[in-house]
Amino acid sequence: MQHVPVLLRESLELLAPERGGLFVDCTLGLGGHAQAVLEAAPEARLVGIDRDPEAIARAGERLSRFGARVSLVTGNFSEVRSLLGELGIERVDGGLLADLGVSSMQLETPGRGFSFRLEGPLDMRMGAGELTAGDIVNGYQEGELVRIFKDYGEERRSRRIAREIVERRARKPVETTGELREIVAGVSGPRHRTRGRRIDPATRVFQALRIAVNEELSGLEKLLDQAVELLDQDGRLVVISYHSLEDRIVKHTLRNLARGEVDQTTGRTRSETRVIELLTGKPVRPQPEEVAANPRSRSARLRAARRL
Numbered sequence: 001m002q003h004v005p006v007l008l009r010e011s012l013e014l015l016a017p018e019r020g021g022l023f024v025d026c027t028l029g030l031g032g033h034a035q036a037v038l039e040a041a042p043e044a045r046l047v048g049i050d051r052d053p054e055a056i057a058r059a060g061e062r063l064s065r066f067g068a069r070v071s072l073v074t075g076n077f078s079e080v081r082s083l084l085g086e087l088g089i090e091r092v093d094g095g096l097l098a099d100l101g102v103s104s105m106q107l108e109t110p111g112r113g114f115s116f117r118l119e120g121p122l123d124m125r126m127g128a129g130e131l132t133a134g135d136i137v138n139g140y141q142e143g144e145l146v147r148i149f150k151d152y153g154e155e156r157r158s159r160r161i162a163r164e165i166v167e168r169r170a171r172k173p174v175e176t177t178g179e180l181r182e183i184v185a186g187v188s189g190p191r192h193r194t195r196g197r198r199i200d201p202a203t204r205v206f207q208a209l210r211i212a213v214n215e216e217l218s219g220l221e222k223l224l225d226q227a228v229e230l231l232d233q234d235g236r237l238v239v240i241s242y243h244s245l246e247d248r249i250v251k252h253t254l255r256n257l258a259r260g261e262v263d264q265t266t267g268r269t270r271s272e273t274r275v276i277e278l279l280t281g282k283p284v285r286p287q288p289e290e291v292a293a294n295p296r297s298r299s300a301r302l303r304a305a306r307r308l
């Protein structure tokens with residue numbers, strides 16, 4: 001199964017691996033970006049992190065030819081500082097990359113339950129967590145389901161979908177991706193349009209459950225905080241996000257760090273407290289050719305910064 005790396009050329013330009021040093025790929029996946037970083041500069045070393053042991057195993061095979069230049073770790077990037085600490089690493093001089101979300105390998109494996117197009121169990125765990133999407137769908141109170149669909153899916157029909165789920169599960173637990181998709185379609189109609197694009201009505205509900213199962217938003221906040229602290233001067237941070245909730249967090253966090261602290265008495269920002277310089281004003285989006293070749297890149301937005 002292939003996973004085509006998204007915004008690869010743009011990521012490399014902003015990471016600038018030709019400077020050499022240590023690079024941390026916080027979302028190794030199948031190792032596409034990691035391989036390109038290692039190929040771009042013989043002096044670059046790389047630590048690859050992924051919470052999915054299967055991704056680590058696959059990327060390990062792919063990157064084996066780089067020998068001691070590569071170390072791979074199974075773990076959650078929300079603990080990046082301690083994961084690196086276990087390898088004796090306290091500073092990162094090259095850069096950190098996070099290419100968020102799920103890989104094609106995860107999405108296209110029916111047994112993992114990420115895709116509403118493939119019949120499978122309601123799982124959606126990226127890593128070793130205990131909570132599954134099925135636990136949420138069958139166990140959470142109606143009000144909590146509404147909040148998850150609304151906050152993490154920006155789903156307008158959250159109340160009606162949650163109500164329908166609660167009625168259905170009283171008769172029999174909702175066990176598969178297909179059953180959940182059918183419940184959502186029953187409430188929303190078969191398809192609707194968002195900004196001219198036709199999307200499956202289950203898209204938002206599945207996104208919301210995945211975010212909740214994997215605690216994706218709080219994990220991203222923790223990653224960003226630690227990443228800027230780990231970086232040496234001139235080190236780079238590159239983050240690719242795939243939906244507006246993630247991108248909003250990246251945008252606001254980076255913008256605040258680039259602006260510096262506000263002086264409480266004068267109300268002015270103190271420029272000496274600036275931590276990073278933004279390398280991207282607007283987010284970098286894929287070119288139409290990339291979207292045509294790899295539809296998964298369609299929603300990607302890349303933001304990057306340099307440690308001051």
Ligand SMILES: C[S@@+](CC[C@H](N)C(=O)[O-])C[C@H]1O[C@@H](n2cnc3c(N)ncnc32)[C@H](O)[C@@H]1O
Nearest residue numbers: 005027029030031032033050051076077099103
């Ligand atoms: C979009 S894929 C990365 C693909 C990779 N850049 C490539 O070119 O092959 C995202 C990967 O990040 C991993 N991931 C997502 N959230 C994570 C987290 N909090 N900690 C560690 N890995 C995470 C997923 O398991 C998945 O393998």
